[in-house]
Amino acid sequence: MLIDVKGLRKAYGAKTVLDGIDLQVTEGEMLGLLGPNGAGKTTLIKVLCGLLVPDAGGGTVLGYDLVQRPSEVRSRVSLVAPTADVGTDNNLTVRQNLDFWAVVYGLRGRQRTARVDAVLELVDLRDAQDAWPMHISAGMRQRLAIARGLLAENKLLFLDEPTIKLDVEGARRIRQFVRDVNQCSGVTILLTTHLMFEAEELCRRILVLDRGRIVAAGTPAELKQMVGREGRIEAVVEGLDPDRLRAAGYDCDEGGTVRVTTRAIDAETTRLLDRVAELGGRIRSLHTQEVTLEDVFFHLTGRGLEA
Amino acid sequence: MSPAFERIQQRPRSFLSAVLAFAWLEYRALRHYPANLVLSVIQGLVKTGSWFFIARFISGAADRYVTQSGGNYVSFVITGVVFYEAGAAALNSPLSAISTAFWEKRLEGYHLTPRGIWAYILGRFLWQWGYATALQATVLVLIASLGGLGLAFHVQPGMALLAYLLFVAAVFGIGLMGSSLFFLLEVKQGREPVSWLVDYAVRITSGVYIPVAALPAWLRGLGAILPHTYGLHALRGALFPGGAAPGPDLAILAAFACATLAGGVVSVQAAIRRAERQGGVGVVV
Numbered sequence: 001m002l003i004d005v006k007g008l009r010k011a012y013g014a015k016t017v018l019d020g021i022d023l024q025v026t027e028g029e030m031l032g033l034l035g036p037n038g039a040g041k042t043t044l045i046k047v048l049c050g051l052l053v054p055d056a057g058g059g060t061v062l063g064y065d066l067v068q069r070p071s072e073v074r075s076r077v078s079l080v081a082p083t084a085d086v087g088t089d090n091n092l093t094v095r096q097n098l099d100f101w102a103v104v105y106g107l108r109g110r111q112r113t114a115r116v117d118a119v120l121e122l123v124d125l126r127d128a129q130d131a132w133p134m135h136i137s138a139g140m141r142q143r144l145a146i147a148r149g150l151l152a153e154n155k156l157l158f159l160d161e162p163t164i165k166l167d168v169e170g171a172r173r174i175r176q177f178v179r180d181v182n183q184c185s186g187v188t189i190l191l192t193t194h195l196m197f198e199a200e201e202l203c204r205r206i207l208v209l210d211r212g213r214i215v216a217a218g219t220p221a222e223l224k225q226m227v228g229r230e231g232r233i234e235a236v237v238e239g240l241d242p243d244r245l246r247a248a249g250y251d252c253d254e255g256g257t258v259r260v261t262t263r264a265i266d267a268e269t270t271r272l273l274d275r276v277a278e279l280g281g282r283i284r285s286l287h288t289q290e291v292t293l294e295d296v297f298f299h300l301t302g303r304g305l306e307a
Numbered sequence: 308m309s310p311a312f313e314r315i316q317q318r319p320r321s322f323l324s325a326v327l328a329f330a331w332l333e334y335r336a337l338r339h340y341p342a343n344l345v346l347s348v349i350q351g352l353v354k355t356g357s358w359f360f361i362a363r364f365i366s367g368a369a370d371r372y373v374t375q376s377g378g379n380y381v382s383f384v385i386t387g388v389v390f391y392e393a394g395a396a397a398l399n400s401p402l403s404a405i406s407t408a409f410w411e412k413r414l415e416g417y418h419l420t421p422r423g424i425w426a427y428i429l430g431r432f433l434w435q436w437g438y439a440t441a442l443q444a445t446v447l448v449l450i451a452s453l454g455g456l457g458l459a460f461h462v463q464p465g466m467a468l469l470a471y472l473l474f475v476a477a478v479f480g481i482g483l484m485g486s487s488l489f490f491l492l493e494v495k496q497g498r499e500p501v502s503w504l505v506d507y508a509v510r511i512t513s514g515v516y517i518p519v520a521a522l523p524a525w526l527r528g529l530g531a532i533l534p535h536t537y538g539l540h541a542l543r544g545a546l547f548p549g550g551a552a553p554g555p556d557l558a559i560l561a562a563f564a565c566a567t568l569a570g571g572v573v574s575v576q577a578a579i580r581r582a583e584r585q586g587g588v589g590v591v592v
Contacts, residue, residue, distance in 0.1 A: 012585075012586060051588070052586070053580075053584045091338075100331070106421065
């Protein structure tokens with residue numbers, strides 16, 4: 001178990017930010033912390049990194065006691081902060097930035113050069129290695145920040161909102177890259193985000209955090225089941241009498257619109273398409289509405305994630 | 308390849324490399340903006356040069372107070388200003404390091420590396436002190452070689468170097484203690500009270516511009532608790548003919564250096580620990 005903490009509490013003055021957090025993370029896992037701004041995601045990450053001492057509770061990270069030996073924890077984890085510019089020196093080129101951090105992490109000589117080369121390759125910044133950070137895109141600067149986190153070869157990587165402020169393409173590349181790091185390098189990743197699709201796309205397990213509490217935990221599918229309602233399929237069918245569709249067991253109005261509610265959207269959609277084709281009709285339009293993590297969050301808290 | 312922390316623990320040289328890397332970072336910033344280098348050299352020359360003319364103007368009346376230090380009043384003031392400036396770099400460097408990294412949101416990043424904040428504070432100190440020393444040495448040599456001091460040096464190099472290093476170590480320790488107030492008292496802007504008080508007390512009581520012998524007894528008492536007083540006295544004794552032997556001052560400076568460095572390390576550690584209990588080293592509470 002890389003992270004095993006219980007009852008973590010943290011308050012800033014009168015405001016409770018973390019309220020009894022229990023968390024276990026196993027090696028190789030990619031865990032998502034999902035919650036709106038102010039839910040306590042960043043504070044939880046800082047506590048787990050050893051940057052903040054909890055007011056109550058405790059546990060171990062990488063086998064080191066979080067309260068008694070936070071410096072041991074700090075030295076063995078990597079954190080990529082929400083803004084890519086943090087820690088990047090604009091007076092150094094991309095490569096010089098990595099060289100500098102490699103020295104700070106204790107790498108020397110040929111070992112340092114090899115590691116910097118490998119990381120540049122991994123984040124696809126080799127062509128930009130001599131560029132100034134101010135002259136590259138926000139997505140490239142974010143990759144540089146992640147590269148810095150990977151230099152130390154720590155087993156545990158914390159990514160705090162890694163795609164915030166990035167455009168669609170930049171964010172997509174970062175997600176792909178994060179997936180590769182987890183799957184190919186075996187690095188355990190704890191990722192915070194307030195984007196449901198990002199958590200769903202990247203993480204096998206998600207914790208939903210609200211007002212300092214974990215309100216739900218599970219796989220994306222398990223979380224969606226908590227909502228207790230089904231997804232919807234709506235199809236407009238041409239060339240078929242509505243009665244024939246009704247006889248086939250579908251809810252169909254006089255205009256030929258078929259409505260299906262189901263927990264298995266994909267399978268049911270395929271079945272509908274096949275059945276309509278068998279009956280000699282064709283689909284003019286098809287619309288599906290799945291249960292999303294946004295629905296899950298709303299179901300659990302009565303508020304949206306952007307609140 | 309072993310993880311970062313093991314590498315640093317296994318090889319103390321890696322820690323030294325990290326310190327030098329932070330010093331190199333400061334050098335790169337200066338190299339990126341060379342106009343800053345030219346301006347700081349000019350500022351150094353103007354500052355010491357203006358004291359040179361003031362000292363020459365009042366030298367006749369003041370010479371009798373500097374016999375214990377050797378040399379004359381002009382040499383007294385010039386060495387006072389030069390070493391005060393070099394000491395000021397050591398005094399102010401820890402707070403400027405913590406404050407800069409905090410406001411540039413880098414301090415947490417450094418805190419996440421093995422002994423990162425210490426490597427950073429030492430690296431920045433090394434650069435700022437080394438730079439100030441080179442600058443002030445240039446000014447001193449320039450004025451001396453133009454005959455501006457009106458005397459020949461009688462340098463005891465070993466004594467002078469030892470006095471200078473002990474003086475800087477003692478002052479750096481005070482700077483560390485002062486910098487801890489950034490978190491302990493949440494002094495997030497302007498100067499913290501320790502180095503501010505020491506700075507002003509030193510200028511009046513430690514023999515920077517005014518010979519200690521010319522001060523009333525109560526002010527001399529205040530100067531006696533400042534390492535600058537012994538540092539400047541020892542340095543002048545090791546540089547000028549007729550100065551007092553620097554031995555006793557060196558012993559006191561060594562005691563100051565041990566006490567202030569220990570106090571500085573303990574107080575900075577306490578400050579970081581307090582910040583960790585509050586909002587962290589990167590957040591305004």
